[in-house]
Amino acid sequence: MGCDGVPPGLDAGQDAASPPDARVVPDAADDASLPGDAGQANWAARSCDLTVSHAAGPGVTTVQIAGSFTSWGDAPLDLRDDDGDGIFTITLSPNPRLTSGERYPYKLIVDGTWILDPAEGRRQYDGGCLNSALVMPSCDAGPEIEAGRLDADGARGTADTHVTVRTAADGAPPREVTFTLDGEPLPAGAARLDVGAGAYDVHLEGLAEGRHLLSVRAVDTEGREAAPVDLPFWIEADPFEWRDATMYMIVVDRFANGDRESDAPVGAPVEYAADFHGGDLWGALEVMQSGYFEDLGVNAIWLSPINQQAEGHFEGRDGARRFAGYHGYWPSRGRDVEPRFGGNEALRAFVDEAHARGIRVLFDLINNQIHEQHEYFAEHPEWFRTGCVCGAEAGCGWSERPLDCLFAPYLPDIDWRVPGAERQFIDDAIFWVEEFGIDGFRIDAVKHVETHSIFNLRAALDRRFGQGGERLYLVGETAVGQWDSADYGCGETFSDGYDWIDAYVGEQALDGQFDFITHHRLQDGLVTDRMAFTDVETVVRDFESRYAPDGLHVRFLGTHDSNRMASRAAFDPAQGCRWPDGGGCASLPGRPSDPAVFDRLKRAFTVLYTLPGIPFLYYGDELGMPGGNDPDNRRDMVWTGPLASVAMGETSTSTLEEGLRTHLSELGRARAASEALRRGRRVPLLVEGDLYVYAYAHDDPGELAVVAVNRGGAITDRGVDGLTGSLLGAVTSLERLAGGGSARLDGGRLRVSLGAGESAVFVGR
Numbered sequence: 001m002g003c004d005g006v007p008p009g010l011d012a013g014q015d016a017a018s019p020p021d022a023r024v025v026p027d028a029a030d031d032a033s034l035p036g037d038a039g040q041a042n043w044a045a046r047s048c049d050l051t052v053s054h055a056a057g058p059g060v061t062t063v064q065i066a067g068s069f070t071s072w073g074d075a076p077l078d079l080r081d082d083d084g085d086g087i088f089t090i091t092l093s094p095n096p097r098l099t100s101g102e103r104y105p106y107k108l109i110v111d112g113t114w115i116l117d118p119a120e121g122r123r124q125y126d127g128g129c130l131n132s133a134l135v136m137p138s139c140d141a142g143p144e145i146e147a148g149r150l151d152a153d154g155a156r157g158t159a160d161t162h163v164t165v166r167t168a169a170d171g172a173p174p175r176e177v178t179f180t181l182d183g184e185p186l187p188a189g190a191a192r193l194d195v196g197a198g199a200y201d202v203h204l205e206g207l208a209e210g211r212h213l214l215s216v217r218a219v220d221t222e223g224r225e226a227a228p229v230d231l232p233f234w235i236e237a238d239p240f241e242w243r244d245a246t247m248y249m250i251v252v253d254r255f256a257n258g259d260r261e262s263d264a265p266v267g268a269p270v271e272y273a274a275d276f277h278g279g280d281l282w283g284a285l286e287v288m289q290s291g292y293f294e295d296l297g298v299n300a301i302w303l304s305p306i307n308q309q310a311e312g313h314f315e316g317r318d319g320a321r322r323f324a325g326y327h328g329y330w331p332s333r334g335r336d337v338e339p340r341f342g343g344n345e346a347l348r349a350f351v352d353e354a355h356a357r358g359i360r361v362l363f364d365l366i367n368n369q370i371h372e373q374h375e376y377f378a379e380h381p382e383w384f385r386t387g388c389v390c391g392a393e394a395g396c397g398w399s400e401r402p403l404d405c406l407f408a409p410y411l412p413d414i415d416w417r418v419p420g421a422e423r424q425f426i427d428d429a430i431f432w433v434e435e436f437g438i439d440g441f442r443i444d445a446v447k448h449v450e451t452h453s454i455f456n457l458r459a460a461l462d463r464r465f466g467q468g469g470e471r472l473y474l475v476g477e478t479a480v481g482q483w484d485s486a487d488y489g490c491g492e493t494f495s496d497g498y499d500w501i502d503a504y505v506g507e508q509a510l511d512g513q514f515d516f517i518t519h520h521r522l523q524d525g526l527v528t529d530r531m532a533f534t535d536v537e538t539v540v541r542d543f544e545s546r547y548a549p550d551g552l553h554v555r556f557l558g559t560h561d562s563n564r565m566a567s568r569a570a571f572d573p574a575q576g577c578r579w580p581d582g583g584g585c586a587s588l589p590g591r592p593s594d595p596a597v598f599d600r601l602k603r604a605f606t607v608l609y610t611l612p613g614i615p616f617l618y619y620g621d622e623l624g625m626p627g628g629n630d631p632d633n634r635r636d637m638v639w640t641g642p643l644a645s646v647a648m649g650e651t652s653t654s655t656l657e658e659g660l661r662t663h664l665s666e667l668g669r670a671r672a673a674s675e676a677l678r679r680g681r682r683v684p685l686l687v688e689g690d691l692y693v694y695a696y697a698h699d700d701p702g703e704l705a706v707v708a709v710n711r712g713g714a715i716t717d718r719g720v721d722g723l724t725g726s727l728l729g730a731v732t733s734l735e736r737l738a739g740g741g742s743a744r745l746d747g748g749r750l751r752v753s754l755g756a757g758e759s760a761v762f763v764g765r
C-alpha cells in the first residue's frame with residue numbers, strides 16, 4: 001500500500017505543502033477597536049492544510065493514515081520521514097473527500113498495526129468502532145485566535161500572554177479584535193499590537209487575588225467571527241494544583257435553605273424523603289459566607305446537578321414509591337438552573353463567593369440521559385434512544401447494552417453518535433464554564449456513555465479555555481469493582497476495573513475518576529474496623545501500582561449513592577433500608593450515640609484524608625449523620641447556632657458529633673498546611689493488624705508528615721524505624737496537627753505514643 005491510492009488533491013509529501021501566502025495589511029489602520037496602535041500589521045493567514053505527525057518508536061519503517069477519506073484500508077496514505085528523525089508526517093489538503101471545517105474518523109497504521117493517533121485527542125465512531133478524528137481547518141470560515149501560555153504571578157499581581165490573530169485564507173484582515181478582563185475592556189496599553197508579527201503582547205497588572213478571565217474575540221472585515229478564546233487564570237499566593245484539593249459534595253436540595261419562598265415541594269403521593277425539601281444555592285452561599293468550608297479545610301465543592309428538573313413525580317427503581325427530581329439527575333433544561341435551587345442568579349453568586357475564597361466549584365455533568373420533559377427531547381427526538389430499559393427485559397441487561405439502555409423509561413438515553421447531540425451537549429458544558437466560571441466537572445455515569453464524549457469534551461474545553469495553560473478538572477464516575485471487565489467491541493475491552501477506569505483518564509480525557517475500586521475494597525473494613533491494616537496497605541499499594549501514574553483520582557468513603565458511614569460504623573440493623581416501612585424494614589437507621597462509632601469514623605477518615613489522591617467528604621459525614629440507602633442517605637444537613645436559619649431539619653448536635661467534625665477540620669487543615677501530605681511521596685513505616693504508621697516526604701528538606709493510626713490499646717513511646725536521614729532532612733521535631741497522641745524524634749528515630757483507638761497527623765518542624 002503506497003501512494004498509488006492517493007485520492008486527487010491529497011498531498012502525501014510534507015515538502016510539497018506550499019506555505020500560505022499570508023501577508024496582508026489591514027485597512028483599518030487607525031481603528032480604535034484594535035487595542036494598541038494597530039498600525040499596519042502583518043496578519044498571517046490561516047492554512048487550509050492539516051499536517052498529521054507521528055513520532056514512531058525505534059525500528060518503525062512504515063506509517064500510514066486511513067480513514068473514511070481513504071475508504072479506510074482501500075487506499076491508505078503514507079506518512080514520510082525523509083529526514084530520518086523518526087517523526088513521520090503527511091500534509092492533507094482540502095479536496096472533495098476532505099472538506100474544510102469537517103471532521104473525519106481515521107486511524108494510523110504503524111508497520112501494519114492499526115492504532116488510534118496518540119497525538120490527537122478527538123475521537124469519532126465509524127460503524128461502531130472508535131477512531132481518532134481529524135478536523136480540516138475552517139480556513140475560509142473566518143479569522144483564528146491563538147493564545148500562548150498565560151503566566152500569572154500571584155505575588156506581583158501580574159499576568160502576561162501572547163495572542164496571535166490570523167486571517168481567513170482569503171486574507172480579509174481583522175476589523176475588530178477585542179480583549180476583555182473579567183468582562184471589562186482592558187486598560188489602555190495592556191494589549192500591545194506587534195505590527196510586524198500580527199500578534200498582541202498582553203500585560204496585566206494590579207490584579208486582585210482570585211479568579212480572572214481574559215477573553216479575546218475577533219471579527220474580520222467580512223463580518224466573520226473567530227472562534228472565541230477565553231483564558232481563565234488565578235492570582236493567588238500559593239498556586240493551587242488539583243492534587244491540593246479536599247473535596248466536599250453538596251446535595252443542593254438537602255443542604256441549606258436560604259429562600260423559603262421558592263421551596264415548592266411536589267407533595268402527595270411523593271413521600272417527604274423523596275421530595276424537594278427546599279435546599280438552595282442561596283442557603284449554600286450563606287454557609288460558605290460563614291467560613292464553614294475553610295474551617296473544614298475544604299477547597300473544592302462538587303454540587304449535585306443544578307439543571308432545571310422535570311416537574312411531577314415518577315416511579316423509582318423499586319416499584320411503587322414515587323420520586324421528585326430533588327436529586328438533580330432528571331434535567332429538563334440545558335442551560336437553566338432549577339428555580340427551586342435559586343436559578344442562575346444564585347448559582348452565579350455562589351460560584352463568585354467560592355472564588356473570592358479560593359474555593360473551586362465542580363458541576364455534576366449528566367451526559368447519559370435527560371428527562372423526557374427535556375426541551376431537547378421535544379425538539380430533537382433523533383438525538384435520543386428510547387425503548388430498551390436497563391434490566392427490564394431480555395436482551396436489555398446493564399452489561400448487554402451498557403451504552404444505550406435507559407436508566408428508567410422516562411429517561412431517554414443521549415445518543416452521542418448523532419453529531420447534533422454531541423455538539424449540543426458539549427456546547428452546554430462550555431456554556432456553564434463561560435457563564436459561571438466553574439472550575440471543572442464531575443461527569444456522571446461515564447461507562448454508560450460513548451467513549452468519544454469524554455475525549456471530544458476535553459478537546460473542546462481545551463481549545464476554548466485551555467490555551468493559556470489553565471486546565472479544567474474533569475473527574476468521572478465509573479462505578480466498577482476490582483474484577484469487573486467489559487467488552488464494548490471493536491477494541492474497547494477492559495480486562496479489570498483498574499483498566500476500565502484508566503481507559504477514560506489521560507492528557508486528552510479525564511484528569512481522574514472517583515476510585516470506586518478502592519472505595520469498595522476499603523469502605524466497609526475501615527469504618528467497621530474489621531480490616532487489618534496489613535490488608536489496607538495491600539489495597540493502597542494496588543492502587544498506587546495498578547492505575548496509570550498520571551491519574552489524579554478521588555478517594556472516598558461515603559457518597560450520595562451508598563448508605564451512611566455512621567450507620568455502617570454503628571452496625572445499625574436498618575443500614576440497608578430505604579424506607580421506614582416495607583421491604584423487610586420497620587425503621588430507618590438511628591442517630592449513633594456510642595463513642596466507639598465516632599472513634600471508628602475518626603480513624604477511617606484519618607486514613608482517607610492521608611491517602612495519595614484527593615480526599616472526599618460527603619455532606620453530613622463530618623457529623624456522622626445516619627442513613628440507609630437512597631433516599632435515606634440524603635437527609636437534611638444539620639445546622640446549629642446562627643446557621644440554624646438555613647436548616648430544614650435537626651438544629652442540634654451532640655458532643656460526639658461535634659468531636660468528629662473537629663477531627664475532620666483538623667485533618668482538612670493539616671492537608672492544607674502540609675505540602676508533603678498533598679504532594680509528597682508515601683513511605684510506609686510500620687504496618688501491623690492494629691497499628692499503621694506512614695510518612696509523606698517532599699523535596700523540600702523541611703517538609704515531612706507522619707500519620708499514625710492505632711486501632712488497639714494504648715501504645716507508649718513505641719519506636720518506629722524507617723525515617724532515614726534523607727527523609728528527615730532538616731526536621732528535628734514533630735508537631736501534631738490532627739487527632740490525639742504524640743510523636744518525637746529520638747536520635748533520628750521516630751517514637752509514637754497513642755491512646756487506645758487514637759489516630760494522628762504530625763508534621764515536621
Ligand SMILES: [Ca+2]
Pocket residue numbers: 080081082083084085086087088089
Ligand atoms: Ca521526520
Ligand SMILES: [Ca+2]
Pocket residue numbers: 257258259260261262263278279280340
Ligand atoms: Ca428554598
Ligand SMILES: [Ca+2]
Pocket residue numbers: 368402403404405413414448449450
Ligand atoms: Ca447511554
